[in-house]
Amino acid sequence: MGRGKVELKRIENKINRQVTFAKRRNGLLKKAYELSVLCDAEVALIIFSNKGKLYEFCSSSSMGATLERYHRSNYGPIEAHQSPDNEQEYMKLKARVEVLQQSQRHLLGEELGQLGIKELDQLENVLDTSLKEIRTNKNHRMLNQLSDLQQKERNLLEINRALRSKLEGTSAALQSTWQLQPAEHNVQYQQPPPILSDMFFEPLHSNNIRYNSVEPNNVAGTTQTANMVLPGWMH
Template sequence: MGRGRVELKRIENKINRQVTFAKRRNGLLKKAYELSILCEAEVGLIIFSSRGRLFEFCSSPSMVKTLERYQKCSYSASEAAAPLKDTEKNYQEYLKLKSRVESLQLNQRNLLGEDLAPLNMTQLDMLENQIELSLTRIRSSKSQTMLDQLFDLKRKEQNLQDANRDLKRKLLHVGSDNLLQMTWQHDQASGSNNQEEPEPQSNELFPTACDTPMQIGYEQLCADQMGRECTNHIDGFGPGWM
């Protein structure tokens, strides 16, 4: 009779587990050696025990070269499989986006009042509520925008009024300064005209009457002398020396 099938599960008995590990490890190493000899295959076997001990077998001279060859083959296979996986992933994403776009387009047509025949009463009620909610939001946004514009216009009006008030104040100030300057210039001009007005010249040719009327016969003498001087000047001759 042959041995029965061994149930594959962890051996709880520590001694039995160690014995089984040693027997099967030796058998696995023997099989790897036979495979490399019979089939001329490059075999690399690495075993770590539960205590961390290393057991290995390599048909090639260096385990490192075997591992490098394994890494190259593994990376090449993964790189070759990567484009296929990316293509499949992109196609799935494309299908999701396509269905989403079709749903949005159908919803847009329903909001515009098109393609309503396939909808039932519940869907129509939901569509009506959605439209009413959208209208409420639109009206609220419109009112808020109008209020903002009104506040901006009022603020601009107040700024213009302030600027106009400042300009009026500056204009009054400049006007008063100009009036004072014009008054000062007028006073200066009046003073200069008064200074430049020529004084009346005394008539040397006709001396005034003597202020000594008390002397007897002096007034008649002065009058006769003035008459003689006028006659001499008119004739072109001056009075002679006595």
């Protein structure tokens, strides 16, 4: 049997309506995908349920790009169809930007020929005020840097003082040690002279000593005679 014709009207039964929505939504998304693949078409599908839930499909990389293409295709460029209020706001912002750019050029010393005496005086006052603020800021930063450097100097002096005190203490300890060492090493022990035994001495006998007159010409004979007369241990 063939499928009966479905009457197109709102389904009153809530459950049947939800089931039909789910089936036909999935079928529609499937058809959109098949159309984009088979026919190489750019397809964008947007579905909102009755509760506001979004379901979408886009064959391109971005839904926004497809919508912008759709807008250009139907209405032309977006800028050409701005509302009058937006156009006026745009013109005001554009004029303000041009004024600011011109003021910047004047501050840089450019395009001053078209200015009168009054405008030049105002520009000079603006530059003086800016220069004063710049100098004030510069002096403030320099004072801060000077204060930091002075604090660093005080810290370094404290460290130097502590190191010097430590070095002086170490030097004093070493000096006291050096003064004690010579006294300890230079101690001389006094010992009595050794007693010589009588065996080292040989008695002298007066009968063996002879005194002879020595002539100048008989020096050699006298030396020989003396050697003969003296004891053996005195040779």
